[in-house]
Amino acid sequence: MVEALGRSITKARIERIIKGIKITGNLDALTHQQFANDTMLLGTVDEAEALAFNNILNLYARMSGQEINYGKSEIFFFNTPRGIETEISRMLGIPKGKLPCKYLRIEIDKGKNKKLIWKKTIEKISQRLNTWKNKWLSAVGRVTLIKVVLLAIPIYQMSCL
Structure with missing residues (x-):
């Protein structure tokens, strides 16, 4: 519909x-x-x-x-x-x-500094990496996580913006 x-x-x-x-x-x-x-x-x-x-x-x-x-x-x-x-x-x-407001969990603001827009995304990726460092993952497992999870985060933000 x-x-x-x-x-x-x-x-x-x-x-x-x-x-x-x-x-x-x-x-x-x-x-x-x-x-x-x-x-x-x-x-x-x-x-x-x-x-x-x-x-x-x-x-x-x-x-x-x-x-x-x-x-x-x-x-x-x-x-x-x-x-x-x-x-x-x-x-x-x-x-x-x-403004600022959120649309699909992405912050939208008029004339916002591009560094600030991506700062939260970079922090989110860093947090994910930190939690994975302590896990017993093979190199293939880490590459898979990076490809599937970490790449999806900035791609999602770019598609929204």
């Missing part, structure tokens, strides 16, 4: 009901990111676009029988007048979020 939500959002972008966020040149605008049952919606600061997203979410809820968890939802604004922020937040019934 979540895939149907993604398709509905893409269809709305193609039909120019929503604009999304244009990142670069010839690529399509970004309108959403999905992972399992988490969805991040990306759009312009426009009441019509917010209403269009709201309509898509309501249609999804009716068709799937699922409910949008507004208790876990937040809306983030960048370079937006407070009056517009307040109106869109009120209209959607979603509170304004504050």
Whole structure:
């Protein structure tokens, strides 16, 4: 069902009901990111676009029988007048979020130093290595752990960011 939500959002972008966020040149605008049952919606600061997203979410809820968890939802604004922020937040019934925040356990912050972003990841990898040093693992076992576990940690963060 979540895939149907993604398709509905893409269809709305193609039909120019929503604009999304244009990142670069010839690529399509970004309108959403999905992972399992988490969805991040990306759009312009426009009441019509917010209403269009709201309509898509309501249609999804009716068709799937699922409910949008507004208790876990937040809306983030960048370079937006407070009056517009307040109106869109009120209209959607979603509170304004504050940075830094976490999405899929990855900290997101505006303009954050790249060294700080990766510091926690490096610390996590170091902690794993320290616990493995005391185990009786063969060289093949250690290589396997590094390949499977340690490589997955930065790859996951890069895919989220």
